Amino acid sequence: MSVWWLLPLVVGFSFFLTAALRRYALARSMMDVPNERSSHSIPTPRGGGVAIVITFLFSLVSLCWTGWIDMAFFIGAFGTGAMVAVIGFMDDHGHIAARWRLLGHFVAGGWALFWLGGLPELEVASVVLHLGWIGGAFALFYLVWMLNLYNFMDGIDGIASVEAVCACLGVCILYGISGHQALIWAPLLMVAAVAGFLIWNFPPAKIFMGDAGSGFLGIMLGMFSLQAANVDSRLFWGWLILLGVFIVDATFTLLRRLARGDKVYEAHRSHAYQYASRLYGRHLPVTMTVLLINVFWLLPIAFSVIRFNVDGVLATIVAYVPLLVMALRYRAGELEVKAVNPKR
Template identity: 55%
Template sequence: MTAALLGLALGVSLAAWLGTGWLRRYALARSLVDVPNARSSHSTPTPRGGGLAVVLPFLVVILLLGWVGLLPAAEVAALLGAATLVAAVGFLDDHGHVAARWRLLTHFVAAAWLLGCAGIPAFSSFGLSAVPIQMLAVVAALYVVWVLNLYNFMDGIDGIAAVEGIAVATGGAVLAIAAGHPVEVIVPPLMLAAALGGFLAWNFPPARIFMGDVGSGFVGAMLAAFSLQAGRHDEVLFWSWLILLGVFVVDATFTLLRRLLRGERVYQAHRSHGYQQAARRWKAHRPVTLAVVMIDVFWLLPIAALVILDWMPPLHGLAVAYAPLLVGALLLGAGRREPTVGPSL
């Protein structure tokens, strides 16, 4: 079984790598190129939409896992439906423009589909067992939509969204293995990580193609789905996933709140996230992308493991994990009013 899954992961990664190369040629032929402007973090016109090469192999492998009985039908339907909706609206937005309200509506429909098919984790701690299921459903839908969108917000420099997806998905799978959970909680995240690995070969700084909305929204939605799926098996696993997502959650949330307080339109493009401030300060994308990997592996993963081992309460783990990330966001000036000069990288 292990050898078969390893072979499947390698096939997914190869398919994503080949597909990204083809999509790069397609984007160049169709002039689907991100041209740098005053709100960009890059200086070279770069094709976009490469995330489709992550979406398609993942959807195929989820169908295959369901066909051989490694994934329950409800999980297959939940992942396929939500992924297709989010990727489709992202694909359309990459090729033209979809109004923010229609994108958001599609995201909520995808979240509703995901929760309707797979169910809502029955959290028992922090008094959540007494919360009406309807309220939990609303909170869970908001969570899915927020993770989906924050992933889109954080996909602003070369490689960062891909390496975060690989680190978080692999970390979540490793923790599930350590906790003795079933294959259905372990394999889908690993397959997403494999697909992102194939794409990263083209996206690592300096990127030759960008993920685009078709990829960033999809990856965010799948990470949210995996965390809820893990929570249905073990509540502590959900909190561990939330710890693993810390870099993106803290930077995106802090930046959003700071911009909201200034009365800015948060759905408009900007480059005031902490990671973007860092990229301008260091005048390069690669150090920032590598720093995200280091934080994920050497800070967030060990804390998530302590929570899984029941050596640290979940909320304590979240506080310990997020506190230095919040300090880092403050020091980097996340959400600070951005400069009016053109692209710096």
């Protein structure tokens, strides 16, 4: 049974729910007020990502009902997404200590892995690896890192939404050409859920995603990639390539801050995309550049892995090298010396 009819309903529901959440945030003074670590200059409502969470989770029910996803993935995704969103929502309303927040993230990641069946075998440089419990531990840290890096990268208008739309649409193409059409529906409905919110979040943003939405997106994309790895190892590398902009910027920035001895759990604005937005004085050029990189650089490389059977590790390295150069060019992880008043 086709569920194409569900897509416009999901976009519309997400759009109107975001509008309602914006009114709620304004009424409750849930505002993201600019400070010295902000990348915006105007107080803006936050928490709009809850619309993505609610819309997508309810659309998952339809997918499960029509048989397009299996019950195990549904239970894992619904439970994991709900846990992460609740933690993020509570943090949006009042600060939660980093250690308790991180503990919750690991519990959510563990729940996801239980229903996914852990990390499947992966093909690395033509060698099939069976990693066992080590792979399970790696997969758990991978999911928690995906959750947190997405939260770190949600710092300027539209960037997290655009990244999710590009990655999910790109992987739908990969699923189609590899003959795994059954996997298309979950990421396609995620595109629809994010699109309704993006109308409000596109620069200049009228509402921000908040931790509930960004963390939810990060761990859901991580789950999608592990689900795909269970079907075809090449699809996992495809996911890593498509998410390259976020993975490279967030990971390189974290490593640089760790090496300097910074408290990495504290808020900052030293990611490459944040430096770039201050350099150009606007968020739109940076967000649109991320879109163009995804479409014209990362998608063709991911396509080559599936269509022409290019080695996934080699393709990922090729995809990441220019991104790393850009991260260095835009000072990712460098200590900010001079305060700047950016525009939002």
